[in-house]
Amino acid sequence: MSGIQEIACATGLSKSTVSRALRGLPGVAAPTIAAVRRVAEEVGYVPSSAAAGLATGRQRAIGVVVPVIDRWFYVKTLEGVDAELRRDGYDLVLYSLGGGSSDRERAFHRSMLRRRIDALVLLSLVFDESEREQLELTEYPMVVVGGPAPGVRHIGIDDRGAARLATTHLLDLGHRDVAYIGGQDEAGMNVAVPYLRRDGFRDTMRASGIEPAEDRMLDGGFSYRGGYGAMRRLLQRRPVPTAVFAASDEMALGAITALAEASLRVPEDVSVIAIDGHEHGAVVGLTTVAQDPSEQGRTAARALLDELGGAQPMSAFAPAAARLVVRSSTGPPARLPGVF
Amino acid sequence: MSGIQEIACATGLSKSTVSRALRGLPGVAAPTIAAVRRVAEEVGYVPSSAAAGLATGRQRAIGVVVPVIDRWFYVKTLEGVDAELRRDGYDLVLYSLGGGSSDRERAFHRSMLRRRIDALVLLSLVFDESEREQLELTEYPMVVVGGPAPGVRHIGIDDRGAARLATTHLLDLGHRDVAYIGGQDEAGMNVAVPYLRRDGFRDTMRASGIEPAEDRMLDGGFSYRGGYGAMRRLLQRRPVPTAVFAASDEMALGAITALAEASLRVPEDVSVIAIDGHEHGAVVGLTTVAQDPSEQGRTAARALLDELGGAQPMSAFAPAAARLVVRSSTGPPARLPGVF
DNA sequence: GTGAAAGCGCTAACAT
DNA sequence: ATGTTAGCGCTTTCAC
Numbered sequence: 001m002s003g004i005q006e007i008a009c010a011t012g013l014s015k016s017t018v019s020r021a022l023r024g025l026p027g028v029a030a031p032t033i034a035a036v037r038r039v040a041e042e043v044g045y046v047p048s049s050a051a052a053g054l055a056t057g058r059q060r061a062i063g064v065v066v067p068v069i070d071r072w073f074y075v076k077t078l079e080g081v082d083a084e085l086r087r088d089g090y091d092l093v094l095y096s097l098g099g100g101s102s103d104r105e106r107a108f109h110r111s112m113l114r115r116r117i118d119a120l121v122l123l124s125l126v127f128d129e130s131e132r133e134q135l136e137l138t139e140y141p142m143v144v145v146g147g148p149a150p151g152v153r154h155i156g157i158d159d160r161g162a163a164r165l166a167t168t169h170l171l172d173l174g175h176r177d178v179a180y181i182g183g184q185d186e187a188g189m190n191v192a193v194p195y196l197r198r199d200g201f202r203d204t205m206r207a208s209g210i211e212p213a214e215d216r217m218l219d220g221g222f223s224y225r226g227g228y229g230a231m232r233r234l235l236q237r238r239p240v241p242t243a244v245f246a247a248s249d250e251m252a253l254g255a256i257t258a259l260a261e262a263s264l265r266v267p268e269d270v271s272v273i274a275i276d277g278h279e280h281g282a283v284v285g286l287t288t289v290a291q292d293p294s295e296q297g298r299t300a301a302r303a304l305l306d307e308l309g310g311a312q313p314m315s316a317f318a319p320a321a322a323r324l325v326v327r328s329s330t331g332p333p334a335r336l337p338g339v340f
Numbered sequence: 341m342s343g344i345q346e347i348a349c350a351t352g353l354s355k356s357t358v359s360r361a362l363r364g365l366p367g368v369a370a371p372t373i374a375a376v377r378r379v380a381e382e383v384g385y386v387p388s389s390a391a392a393g394l395a396t397g398r399q400r401a402i403g404v405v406v407p408v409i410d411r412w413f414y415v416k417t418l419e420g421v422d423a424e425l426r427r428d429g430y431d432l433v434l435y436s437l438g439g440g441s442s443d444r445e446r447a448f449h450r451s452m453l454r455r456r457i458d459a460l461v462l463l464s465l466v467f468d469e470s471e472r473e474q475l476e477l478t479e480y481p482m483v484v485v486g487g488p489a490p491g492v493r494h495i496g497i498d499d500r501g502a503a504r505l506a507t508t509h510l511l512d513l514g515h516r517d518v519a520y521i522g523g524q525d526e527a528g529m530n531v532a533v534p535y536l537r538r539d540g541f542r543d544t545m546r547a548s549g550i551e552p553a554e555d556r557m558l559d560g561g562f563s564y565r566g567g568y569g570a571m572r573r574l575l576q577r578r579p580v581p582t583a584v585f586a587a588s589d590e591m592a593l594g595a596i597t598a599l600a601e602a603s604l605r606v607p608e609d610v611s612v613i614a615i616d617g618h619e620h621g622a623v624v625g626l627t628t629v630a631q632d633p634s635e636q637g638r639t640a641a642r643a644l645l646d647e648l649g650g651a652q653p654m655s656a657f658a659p660a661a662a663r664l665v666v667r668s669s670t671g672p673p674a675r676l677p678g679v680f
Numbered sequence: 681g682t683g684a685a686a687g688c689g690c691t692a693a694c695a696t
Numbered sequence: 697a698t699g700t701t702a703g704c705g706c707t708t709t710c711a712c
Contacts, residue, residue, distance in 0.1 A: 002705085003704095003705050003706075004705065004706065005705075005706095013682075013683085014682065014683045014684075015683090015684095015705090015706080015707090016682075016683060016684080016685095016707080016708080017681080017682055017683075019706070019707065019708090020681095020682090020707095023707095027681060027682085028681070028682085029681060029682090032681080032682085044450065044477055045451070046450055046451045046453070046454065046455055046478070047451060047454050047455070047705090047706085048394070048454065048455045048704085048705055048706070049390075049454040049455060049456040050389075050390045050391075050393035050394040050399060050455065050456070050704085050705080050706090051390075051394050051688090051704070051705035051706040051707085052705080052706055052707075053390035053688090053706090054388070054390040054391050054394050054687095054688045054689065054690085054704085054705080054706070054707090055687080055688055055705080055706045055707040055708080056688085056706085056707065056708090057688075059390060061433070061456070068419075069415055069418055069419050069422065070415055070416070070419055075409055075410055075415055076410070078409055078434075079408075079409050079410055079436070079438075082409065082434065082436045082438065083438060086436075086438065091433050091435075091454075091456060092433065092434045092435075092436075093401070093431055093432065093433050093434075094418075094422065094432045094433075094434045095431075095432075096419070096422045096426075096432075098419075098422065098423060098426065110384065110386055111385070111386045111387060113386070114386065114387050114388065114389040114431075115386055115387070115388045115389060115390065116389040116390075116401070116431060137384055138386070224619070224620050224623055225619070225620075225622075225623045228623050228624075253620075254623060257597075257600075257623065257624055260597075260600035260601070261600070261624075263603070279564070279565070280564050280565075280593075282565075283564055283565045283568050283594060283597065284568075284597055284601075342689085343688095343689050343690075344689065344690065345689075345690095353698075353699085354698065354699045354700075355689090355690080355691090355699090355700095356691080356692085356698075356699065356700080357697080357698055357699075359690070359691065359692095360691095360697095360698090363691095367697060367698085368697070368698085369697060369698090372697080372698085387689090387690085388688085388689050388690070390688085390689080390690090391688070391689035391690035391691085391704090392689080392690055392691075393690090393704090394688090394689080394690070394691090394703095394704045394705065394706085395689080395690045395691040395692080395703080395704055396690085396691060396692090396704085397704075
């Protein structure tokens with residue numbers, strides 16, 4: 001004998017009363033509640049989420065699907081989701097697709113989630129038609145954070161607008177020769193995001209009458225290493241641009257490292273700007289268009305929690321804020337274009 | 341009607357046979373299995389982990405407790421745990437203590453885990469007596485990854501030995517004036533780790549007849565920002581040491597940034613070495629004593645999984661490998677001590 | 681304010 | 697090879 005029954009016996013009450021007392025439901029005498037609590041503590045009672053889940057159909061857990069764990073954006077968003085869930089006593093089940101597309105199919109199969117959760121947060125994922133179908137079949141309330149996904153509500157910044165903000169800042173400072181470091185994240189990140197940021201850059205440049213040259217658009221793979229490599233390639237060609245816009249802070253950090261190694265000063269020789277708001281950026285004074293993935297995670301979790309609580313589902317798109325944070329990595333071009 | 345029963349009706353079989361067929365148990369005719377599978381697919385059957393869990397007492401999930409998510413070591417370890425769990429079809433429930441000590445107590449209360457999991461991985465945590473007690477009461481098989489914890493088995497590198505390795509490398513190169521950047525992680529990291537690394541450094545120096553001065557031991561808070569700040573403080577005093585040993589790669593990366601900003605060359609002016617094996621370190625050529633937290637995570641998960649499968653519990657301590665990776669951030673002191 | 685009883689969807693003996 | 701039965705620990709009517 002264990003569980004709620006044990007307390008029932010010990011107190012001489014019935015299972016129902018114990019259950020009610022434990023959950024703080026109305027209609028239980030105060031002294032009864034106290035007695036139940038005391039005994040529960042005494043016998044070391046631990047509720048069974050499985051039993052409760054079976055009985056109610058609610059698991060009090062929500063799932064988070066990530067392409068890989070190992071990225072600033074995912075980690076931060078996860079943190080936000082977690083914080084919000086904790087407030088409501090929900091658990092967080094983490095489903096990582098682990099990069100490779102091999103495991104991926106399995107993860108998306110509807111039966112993989114096994115009704116262990118009540119709702120789903122999808123982080124910056126892009127899925128194909130069959131994956132979407134599987135997801136629909138699960139019938140979980142869900143929301144994606146990070147990039148637009150066809151047919152699913154999402155939360156995220158205006159990526160194109162963020163890129164415009166960054167580019168305009170550079171243009172306003174007087175830069176004309178600016179390179180763009182973008183590319184695709186190799187690990188399942190939403191493909192739309194890189195494109196939107198790139199287009200934001202290109203369109204803004206064009207609107208100023210500047211057509212970005214092919215060799216000013218580099219692939220930095222959305223990683224520190226990629227940004228470093230892209231900058232080194234940039235440094236091998238003359239002229240070196242007076243400014244660099246990296247589509248993510250991590251790439252910008254890599255670029256700054258390459259710049260420092262080449263003894264070029266930021267921003268005197270080359271200005272650097274990016275998008276994200278990575279903590280490391282603040283340390284080196286990186287100017288950036290900062291977003292708050294943690295808050296996006298909280299928003300997503302809150303929306304789902306509210307919906308589970310019976311509230312109206314949120315609308316198809318919840319914009320997240322992104323704002324220009326000017327620090328010391330950007331300044332007016334201090335040298336004539338083409339000095340080196 | 342739903343679940344297994346629905347398939348039973350549709351096929352004219354009994355629940356047990358369906359259950360057996362679905363789980364691939366022996367003693368079911370091949371055509372029966374096929375029929376069950378087909379119908380299951382047809383009706384979009386999704387197993388209920390709650391029901392299975394209730395019936396078997398196994399949740400097929402394991403919990404991972406982290407102080408905060410937001411750290412290289414935790415993320416990497418989490419990745420390893422996840423990879424191993426996925427192989428066995430186990431789910432991963434993430435419990436983050438969220439830094440602050442306010443929420444912390446709740447997370448550690450035994451009832452917080454609600455029998456949702458079968459075992460527990462504790463990441464680099466240090467807990468007080470009452471927390472340990474709560475954990476013991478849960479009776480979950482558990483293992484900690486990252487630092488020694490009194491009374492709980494653990495997996496981790498020999499921190500003192502790793503520090504010795506790093507220090508010896510510097511000494512062998514001819515360095516005599518070396519600074520140490522360590523400190524405590526503010527967010528619940530195992531306190532023993534910083535101490536062990538520091539002691540490893542100090543003891544190795546002493547063994548070479550060098551007593552590290554008080555002002556050569558800095559606090560870098562185990563963060564990028566902290567390492568950056570510590571290096572800047574170091575640069576304000578003369579002489580600047582010929583080498584710096586940071587207790588973590590993240591701090592070393594911060595230090596290197598500060599060095600680059602001050603136009604000092606690595607390793608010509610100052611050598612830098614650290615411990616961890618962070619990917620960013622490889623990009624800038626950071627010499628380090630690399631560990632593999634992802635593998636530690638896999639090892640932990642495997643041990644738990646095996647134990648759940650009936651195998652003998654692993655021993656009290658499973659050492660993890662750490663090896664010196666010499667890259668370009670260390671070299672012989674190229675200037676006389678005290679030039680600046 | 682409290683109790684009795686039915687069931688949530690599955691598994692695991694124990695039959696047949 | 698398949699069916700029957702009895703729970704797993706909780707919640708939830710419905711009675712009292």
